[in-house]
Structure formats: C-alpha cells, structure tokens
Amino acid sequence: MVTSKKLPRVPESLLKKRKEYQAQKAKQAQAAILSKKKNREKRKLIFKRAEQYVKEYRMKERDGIRLARQARTHNNYYVPDEPTLAFVIRIRGINQVSPKVRKVLQLLRLRQIHNGVFIKLNKATLQMLRIAEPYIAWGYPNLKTVRELVYKRGHGRVNKSRIPITDNNIIENTLGKHGIICVEDLIHEIFTVGPHFRAAAAFLWPFKLSSPRGGFLKVTNHYVEGGDCGNREDKINNLVRQMN
Amino acid sequence: ACARPLVSVYSDKGAASGNTITLPAVFKAPIRPDIVNFVHTNISKNHRQPYAVNRFAGEQTSAESWGTGRAVARIPRGVVVPIARDKQRSVNMCRGGRMYAPTKTWRRWHRRCNINQRRFAVCSALAASALPALVMSKGKCHKIDQTPEIPLVVEDKVQQFKKTKEAVVLLKKLKAWDDIKKVMKSRRIRAGKGKLRNRRHTMKRGPCVIYDQDEGITKAFRNIPGITLISVDRLNLLKIAPGGHVGRFLIWTESALKRLDAIYGTWKKPSSEKTGYNLPMPKMTCTDLSKILQSSEVKSALRAPKGIARSSQKKNPLKNIRAMLKLNPAAASAKRSAILTQQRRIKEKAEKRAK
Numbered sequence: 001m002v003t004s005k006k007l008p009r010v011p012e013s014l015l016k017k018r019k020e021y022q023a024q025k026a027k028q029a030q031a032a033i034l035s036k037k038k039n040r041e042k043r044k045l046i047f048k049r050a051e052q053y054v055k056e057y058r059m060k061e062r063d064g065i066r067l068a069r070q071a072r073t074h075n076n077y078y079v080p081d082e083p084t085l086a087f088v089i090r091i092r093g094i095n096q097v098s099p100k101v102r103k104v105l106q107l108l109r110l111r112q113i114h115n116g117v118f119i120k121l122n123k124a125t126l127q128m129l130r131i132a133e134p135y136i137a138w139g140y141p142n143l144k145t146v147r148e149l150v151y152k153r154g155h156g157r158v159n160k161s162r163i164p165i166t167d168n169n170i171i172e173n174t175l176g177k178h179g180i181i182c183v184e185d186l187i188h189e190i191f192t193v194g195p196h197f198r199a200a201a202a203f204l205w206p207f208k209l210s211s212p213r214g215g216f217l218k219v220t221n222h223y224v225e226g227g228d229c230g231n232r233e234d235k236i237n238n239l240v241r242q243m244n
Numbered sequence: 245a246c247a248r249p250l251v252s253v254y255s256d257k258g259a260a261s262g263n264t265i266t267l268p269a270v271f272k273a274p275i276r277p278d279i280v281n282f283v284h285t286n287i288s289k290n291h292r293q294p295y296a297v298n299r300f301a302g303e304q305t306s307a308e309s310w311g312t313g314r315a316v317a318r319i320p321r322g323v324v325v326p327i328a329r330d331k332q333r334s335v336n337m338c339r340g341g342r343m344y345a346p347t348k349t350w351r352r353w354h355r356r357c358n359i360n361q362r363r364f365a366v367c368s369a370l371a372a373s374a375l376p377a378l379v380m381s382k383g384k385c386h387k388i389d390q391t392p393e394i395p396l397v398v399e400d401k402v403q404q405f406k407k408t409k410e411a412v413v414l415l416k417k418l419k420a421w422d423d424i425k426k427v428m429k430s431r432r433i434r435a436g437k438g439k440l441r442n443r444r445h446t447m448k449r450g451p452c453v454i455y456d457q458d459e460g461i462t463k464a465f466r467n468i469p470g471i472t473l474i475s476v477d478r479l480n481l482l483k484i485a486p487g488g489h490v491g492r493f494l495i496w497t498e499s500a501l502k503r504l505d506a507i508y509g510t511w512k513k514p515s516s517e518k519t520g521y522n523l524p525m526p527k528m529t530c531t532d533l534s535k536i537l538q539s540s541e542v543k544s545a546l547r548a549p550k551g552i553a554r555s556s557q558k559k560n561p562l563k564n565i566r567a568m569l570k571l572n573p574a575a576a577s578a579k580r581s582a583i584l585t586q587q588r589r590i591k592e593k594a595e596k597r598a599k
Contacts, residue, residue: 016540043573046572046573046574047573047574050572050573050574050575050578051574051577051578054574054578148562151560151561151562151568151571152560152561152562163555164555164558165571166556166558166559166567166570166571167570167571168570168571182571182572183571183572184571184572184574
C-alpha cells in the first residue's frame with residue numbers, strides 16, 4: 001500500500017498571490033534587461049552627438065575667423081551674419097510698469113526680476129525687445145554662456161512643473177519627438193537656433209539668475225549711456241558670468 | 245443580510261442548556277452610530293421637566309428713573325427710599341433686578357423624532373450589542389471577557405427569580421459579575437451642581453437584562469448596581485444605547501430573544517407587531533473594506549503602483565563630475581583631451597623657448 005504524504009494545506013489566496021508575484025517579478029526582470037540594452041544604445045548615441053557638436057562649434061568659430069581673414073587679404077570686408085540668438089534678462093522689478101511693457105515682458109516669460117530667457121531674433125521679436133527696452137538687458141550669448149546656463153540653472157517645464165534637468169530622460173520625454181534627447185542636443189538647438197528652437201526654448205523654464213556679483217552700473221539708464229538696460233551685444237556674456 | 249448563526253441558551257447554572265435559537269435578524273441590521281446618536285439626543289430631551297424663574301422676580305418694585313438733569317445715571321431708582329439699588333424692568337445689571345430673558349416654562353422641551361428613525365436606531369443598537377468588539381470597546385468597556393457568548397441568552401427560568409441572591413449567583417455563573425464589579429468601583433461623587441440636588445453619586449452602566457414576562461425578575465435584579473431591566477415590548481433606546489453610544493452589554497431571556505423576529509421581522513418577512521415595518525437595508529452588502537480592496541476584481545482594475553518620485557538635491561554638473569557624466573557622457577573624454585592638449589602645448593612652448 002502506497003502511503004502518500006499529505007502536503008500542508010495552503011490557502012488558495014496565498015497560492016494565487018505567490019503566482020502573481022512570480023509572474024510580476026519575471027516581467028520586471030525582462031523589462032529591466034530590455035531597458036538596460038536600450039539605455040546603452042542611447043548612451044552611445046549621445047556620446048557620438050556630443051563629439052559631433054564639439055566639432056561643429058569649433059568649425060563655426062574657425063569659419064568666421066577664416067572668412068574674415070580671407071576678406072582682409074583681398075582688401076575686402078567680411079560681414080558676418082546678424083545674430084539670431086539673444087539672451088534677455090529682466091533687470092527691473094514688478095511695480096509701476098506700463099501696460100504695453102508689462103504685456104511684452106509677460107510674452108517673453110520675464111515675470112520676475114533677474115529672469116532670463118533665450119529669444120530667437122527676428123523683426124517681430126526685435127520690436128518687442130525695443131518696447132521693453134528699459135526693463136531688460138540683452139545681448140548675444142556665446143557657447144560658454146549657453147552651456148553654463150543650461151547645466152547650472154537649467155530647469156524644464158514638465159507637466160507644467162519646474163523640474164531640474166538632472167537626467168537626459170527628462171529632456172527626452174518632452175523633446176524626444178523633435179530629436180532632442182540629451183542636454184547637449186538641447187544646447188545645440190538653442191545655440192544654433194535650429195528648426196525646433198521654439199520647442200527647446202519653451203521647454204526651458206525662465207532662468208532664475210542671481211543679482212550680478214559686482215552690481216549693475218545704473219539700471220535706469222541704457223547701456224550706451226553708461227547704464228544697464230537695452231542691447232549690450234557681446235557684453236551680455238560678462239553680465240551672465242556675474243549673475244550665473 | 246448574512247447567514248444567521250445559532251445562539252446557545254444558557255441555564256441559570258451558567259452552562260449551555262443545549263437549546264439553541266437562530267440569531268434574530270435584527271442583530272444583522274446595519275449599525276449606524278450617527279442615527280443612534282441623533283435619535284438619542286432627541287429622545288433624551290423628552291423626559292425633561294420644565295424649569296423657569298418666577299415670572300415676577302425682580303419686577304416687584306416701583307422704581308423709576310429720575311430722568312436727565314440731576315447729574316446721575318438714568319437707571320431706575322427706588323421711590324420710597326431713593327437707593328440706586330431698587331431696580332425695575334430693563335435692568336438685569338442691577339442687584340435684585342430681573343434677569344436677562346427670564347426662563348419660561350413654555351420653552352420647547354421635547355423633541356419629536358421620526359418613528360422610522362427611532363426604530364432604525366433601536367435596530368442599530370441591538371445589532372451593535374451582538375458584536376463583542378463594540379461592547380468591549382473603550383467607550384463602552386463592559387467586562388465581557390469571560391462571558392460564554394454574545395449575545396448572552398438565559399433560560400426563561402430566570403424570569404421567575406424572586407431573590408437578589410439568585411440573580412447575583414446567576415450573574416457570577418455567567419461571568420457577567422465583572423461588569424457589575426466595574427460598576428461598583430466606578431461609584432463616585434457627581435461633578436457639578438447635581439450633587440446638591442439629590443443626584444450626589446454617579447456610576448457606570450452595567451448589563452441590561454431584557455425579559456419577556458416579569459414573573460419577579462425585576463424585583464430580583466433591580467437592586468444590583470448598574471443593572472437595567474427592560475421588557476422586550478418596550479425596548480428603550482436610552483437604555484440599550486446609553487449616552488447615544490452603541491454597544492451596551494445585553495442579557496436576554498430565551499423568550500425575549502424569540503420575540504425579536506416577530507417585533508422587527510426579518511428581511512424575508514416584515515414585522516408582525518409593527519405595522520408595515522421592515523428591517524433597514526444596509527448600504528453596503530459587504531462591509532469588510534480590506535477584503536474588497538484586496539479582492540481580485542478590484543486588483544485587476546488597478547494599474548501598477550507608480551514609484552513615488554522624490555526630488556533630491558540638484559547637483560551642479562559644472563562642478564560635480566558624476567552629475568556631468570550622467571548628462572553628457574562625452575564630458576570625460578572632452579576634459580581628458582583638453583588636459584592633454586594643454587600639457588602638449590606647455591611642452592611645445594618649453595621646447596620652443598629652449599631652442
């Protein structure tokens with residue numbers, strides 16, 4: 001006679017739970033492997049792009065210099081392109097702002113003093129900057145300015161919240177459909193005012209800068225008068241170094 | 245609306261007599277402490293005796309104001325002897341004067357309550373008394389740890405007890421005496437003016453004995469502190485949910501318990517003693533919340549839990565290399581090549597100078 005040992009009775013609910021748990025674990029493990037593979041591919045891609053951009057920036061710079069030198073040797077003049085990128089900082093406060101200026105500043109997303117945004121320059125935006133001139137200091141940022149701003153004070157607009165850019169996924173989730181998947185892509189898009197500049201700039205929450213180390217000269221005057229407001233072309237880079 | 249278990253009947257010796265009764269459906273009624281509280285606050289106002297102040301108090305004077313022009317306040321003053329003190333109407337602020345808004349006997353002392361609400365409350369209170377957890381809970385804290393069963397049902401012989409001694413023995417055998425002991429220990433002097441008004445002592449409530457026929461049971465039990473006696477015909481919310489709180493310890497006699505199905509009906513048949521009355525329907529058929537939440541039907545409809553995103557401090561990539569590498573994997577090689585070119589240039593310059 002065969003005597004079978006009776007297994008201890010386990011309640012059915014417990015067995016069900018265990019089975020579900022195992023299934024979930026298996027699925028998670030699989031998903032982890034897949035995502036790891038994808039991430040590795042992504043990293044490679046980002047690396048390549050970053051290197052490519054370095055080359056591109058250097059080429060652009062040397063191109064400008066080369067063309068200028070070329071022109072000079074032929075007793076000619078090289079007129080570089082008018083700048084297309086501006087960095088605009090609001091340098092005056094909230095109170096007693098006239099309505100037109102107030103509206104322009106709102107449209108430029110400069111709602112707070114020392115807020116900074118990247119603006120594409122064209123006839124329309126130039127006229128806006130002219131209207132708001134006494135309230136803003138702006139100019140043409142160089143690569144170092146753009147990089148430092150995005151790395152140090154870059155926050156993205158994710159789901160209407162201001163989220164710090166601590167991971168490339170944050171950028172990819174919002175701007176992935178434009179081909180911008182990492183910080184370097186973002187910087188490239190901004191600096192070279194690419195086809196998706198609008199999306200990239202809108203993704204960036206207005207930069208909240210500190211007060212300038214060393215102070216302003218005279219906020220109520222234009223830069224050309226020895227003050228601070230208005231277009232200061234390349235000197236904006238110095239100002240941003242002091243404010244970043 | 246659940247399965248109704250069998251309740252054992254206990255003999256006067258405290259042992260199960262072998263008889264069992266199906267639990268009357270009232271004990272499965274929905275427990276609505278809010279309704280019980282509402283009904284209790286209303287009904288407890290109904291045995292109030294009116295009080296009022298004498299309607300002439302403070303007005304039996306002929307005091308009159310002196311009016312203006314005499315360098316004194318315009319308050320009514322006594323006529324015969326002109327003391328400022330003798331005051332009349334409008335003068336609750338004066339000594340010996342009439343109070344503000346003298347209390348009247350025609351204040352609305354009693355409150356009516358809808359009959360269905362009253363019945364609902366009683367059903368709820370009875371249902372709560374069948375749950376040991378509620379009866380033992382902090383608010384009620386009846387000492388029922390040792391009692392054989394809740395609801396506690398005793399043979400009909402108990403209704404014929406004549407001597408308090410017998411009643412005490414019964415309670416001791418049923419292990420209900422602990423509750424009585426708790427009551428006796430809780431005897432204390434009342435806080436407040438009641439102690440000067442012939443209500444000097446208060447104590448807790450003990451078990452409530454519910455009988456069908458009074459063949460002496462009231463006389464036997466009534467002197468035991470804490471015990472309340474009620475007849476099934478006249479179940480009183482004020483007695484089975486004292487203070488408006490459900491869960492009093494009830495001791496039933498067998499015939500009293502048997503009457504409950506007739507008085508309140510079951511969900512299958514209406515009450516035979518109350519015209520057109522049916523037991524209240526519960527709002528939820530299954531009240532076990534944890535069971536519902538963990539059921540497979542609910543679980544399969546939920547999405548997987550999202551990890552809670554906690555924001556950590558943002559590290560500056562320009563200073564923190566790891567943060568930089570997370571964002572830009574090419575940063576390391578860029579930095580390395582920059583260092584190398586710098587070293588190379590230094591070397592070249594040195595060589596040039598050496599030439």
